[in-house]
Amino acid sequence: MALTQIPQEATEVATSASAAAPAKTIAGMNYTTANTLMYLVPAGRKFEGFVGIASSNAYLSIVVAGATLSNSTNSNKLDQTKMPMPNQYWGSTNNIKFTLHAGDKIYGSNANSVAAKILGVETDA
Numbered sequence: 001m002a003l004t005q006i007p008q009e010a011t012e013v014a015t016s017a018s019a020a021a022p023a024k025t026i027a028g029m030n031y032t033t034a035n036t037l038m039y040l041v042p043a044g045r046k047f048e049g050f051v052g053i054a055s056s057n058a059y060l061s062i063v064v065a066g067a068t069l070s071n072s073t074n075s076n077k078l079d080q081t082k083m084p085m086p087n088q089y090w091g092s093t094n095n096i097k098f099t100l101h102a103g104d105k106i107y108g109s110n111a112n113s114v115a116a117k118i119l120g121v122e123t124d125a
Helices: none
Strands: 024-030 037-040 045-053 059-063 080-084 096-101 105-107 116-124
Touching: 024 037, 037 116, 045 059
Parallel strands: none
Antiparallel strands: 024 116, 037 105, 045 096, 045 116, 059 080, 059 105
C-alpha cells in the first residue's frame, strides 16, 4: 500500500505596505547654465525646503507635475511660476519655504552665471 500525501493548506503571508523610505536631504546649486532642471520630486515623495537665487534681477521657476517650462513673456501660466527672490542674499530671513509634491520641478536661474540654490528635505508623501 502506497502512502498518499495529504495536501497542505496554503498559508498566506500577510504583506503590509512597504516600509517608509527614510528622509533625504536635498541640497543643490546651479551657477552656470540658465533654466537647468535642478530637482524633480520623485513619485510618492514630497519636498519641503527653501529655494533662493543670488540676484534680484533674475528668477527661478517652479513647474507643477506634468507641465513643461515655458519662457514666454507676459503670458498666463496656470502650471508654473517664475519666482524672483525678495533680495539677493541667500540664507536671509526673506527666503521662501516651499512644499512641493511628486512630479513638481525646480529650474535654476533664467540667466547664466547667477547662482540658484535649493535646500530641503524629501520625505514620503
